[in-house]
Amino acid sequence: MEIHQLDYVLAVAHHQNFSRAAEDIKVSQPSLSQQITKLESELGTSLFERTTRYVQLTPAGREFVTHAKRILSEVSEARDCIQEYVSIKKGHLKLGALAVVGYYNLPNLMSSFQKKFPGIKLDILEGQCEDLLYMLHSSKIDAAFVQITKPNQSFRVNTLVTDKMVLVTNYLHPLANRLSVELKELQNEKFIITPATSGHYQDFHNACLIANFTPTIVMSCAVVKTMLSFVREGLGVTVLSSKVAEEERDAGIKIIPLTPSIHREIALVTRNNTGLPPALKVFLKFTSQWLKTESEPQMPVMQQLAQSS
Template identity: 45%
Template sequence: MNIDTLKYVLALAEYQSYSKAAEEMHISQSSLSKQISKLEGELGVKLFDRTTRHICLTVAGSEFLRHAAKILNDIDEAEKAMQEYCIIQRGELVIGTIPVICYFGLASLIVSFQKKYPGIKLKLKEAETKLLIQLRKNLKIDAAFVTFTDDTELNSTFELFPIITDHIVLVTPQFHPLAAYKSVDFKDIANEKFVSMTNNSLATEIFINACKKAGFTPDIVYESDHIDMIVGFVSGGLGVSLLTSQIAKKFTKGNNIKIVNLNEKINITIALAIPKENNLTPGIRTFKKYTLEWFKK
C-alpha cells in the first residue's frame, strides 16, 4: 500500500468507472485494476462490488475510503506546513509604521521577531495612517501599524487588530495657568497657541476636529513630525500641545511640562492592520501571530 494506491481508491470511488478513474489518474485501466486487486489482497477484504454496468464501494470499502481520505489530507497539510516553514525561513516583509509607534515598544518587538525568524528580512516604512493605507493599495507594504479613534473609519483594505489604547491629554509649560488644574474642558483652551504634529497626521486631524466641535479653530503656531521637538517648544513656553497620555508621560522627566487631563475624553487606538485577503502569505501570518502574542505579554 502506498500513497498512489490510496489516490486510486478515491478516484474509483468518485467516478465508479475504471476507465474514467484511470484517465483521471493518468494510468492504464488494466494497471488501475491490478493495483486495486493487489490492495484488496493485502487487506483481505473486498473494497468494491463490480458488475458489468456498475462499481460501488462495499461496507468495508466505505470505511477504508474514510481513512484513506484523512491520510491523504494529512499528507497534504504536512506538505503545505513544510512549504510555509521554508518560506518563512527566507522571506521579506515591508511593514508600515506610524512615527509614534517607537514610543510603544516597536523596536523591542522587531528585535525579538528577528531573533526568532532570522531568515525573514523586515523593512520598515514610516508614514502617517492615511499614507500607509495608500501604500497598501499600491502594494508597497505588506501590513502596518496605524492609529484610529472611536469616530474614525479606516479603509476596508485592512482588518484591524487593536494592540494599544490611549487617550489625548493637554501638555502645557510647567508654570502655565492651566497647569494648576487636574482637568480642563476644550473651551478652556480655545485661546491658546498650539504646537502640533504636521497636518498629514491623523492625530492632528482628530485634535482639530475636537476643537471645532467645541466651537473654535485652534491657533497652530508650530508644527513638527518629532515629538521631542514639540515637547521642547511647549517646555520653552511657545504654546501648548495635545498628545497621547503614554507618550506625554515619557517626556515629563527633565522637561518643564505638565500633563492636564481633558474632560471630553478622546481615545486613540493603535492597531496592527492586516490586508483583507483570503490567502495571506506565510510571512504576514507569522508576523501577525507573533505581534499579537508579543503585545499580550
C-alpha cells in the same frame, strides 16, 4: 500504497467516471486506471464496481474513501506544520508601522524577534493609518502597527499600547502654565496636526466634534519634530500622545493634560482569516509572549546585580 493513489481514488469516487477524474487531476486515463487496479490488487478487494454505464464505489470502497480523506487531511496538516518550521529558518514579513512607534517600546519587540529568528527578514514600511490598513486589506503587507479608530470585521486587532492625548504649546502661550485644559476651551486655537489619513487626526477631530466645535487646522504635518518646531515659533498648538510629548519635552514647549481624556491605542493588526503566513503566525505568538514579559514588574538593576553576586 502511495499517497497519489489515494488522490486518484477520491477523484474517481467524486466524478464516478475515470475519464473525467483523470482530466481533473491532470493524469492520463490509462495511468489512473492502472494505479487504481494496482491498489485494489494490493488490498485484495475491488474499490469500484465498473460497468459500461457507470462507476460506483463498492461497500469496501466507501469504507476506504472515509479513511483516505482522513489520511490526506492529516498529510496536509503535517506539511503545513513542517512549513512553519521551514519559515522560521527562512522567511519574510512586511510590516506597516506608524512613525511614532519609535517613541514606545515596539522597536524592542522587533529587535528581540529578529535576534531569536534571524532567518526571518523584516521589512518595515512607515505610513498613516488609513494607508497602512488599505495595504493590509490588499495583502500588500502582512501586518501593521496602527491606531484603530472604529471596528472593522476584516481585521484582527491585538492592542499593544494605550495612551492619551495632551496639549502642547510654546512656553509663552496663555495656557502654558495651566494644570489642565478642557477641550472646549481650544475652539479658538490654531492647530498643527497630523494628516487627515492618520488615526490620531480622526480621534482628535471626533473629540472636538463631541465638544461642539470644529478645530481650525493651519498646518498638517506627519513628523513630530517638525510639528513641534512650528509650535515653538508660536504658529499654533498641537496635541500629541503623552509618551511622544514627554520624549520631546524641552524648555521651549509646555505639555498640559486634556479633559476629558482622548484615549489612544496602538495595535498590531492582521487580516481576519485563517490563511496567515507561517512566519506571521510565529511573529504573533512571539508578540504575545513579549507582551507578557513587558507587563511583568521589572526588578531594579541594583537588586538584579546584588542577587547575581
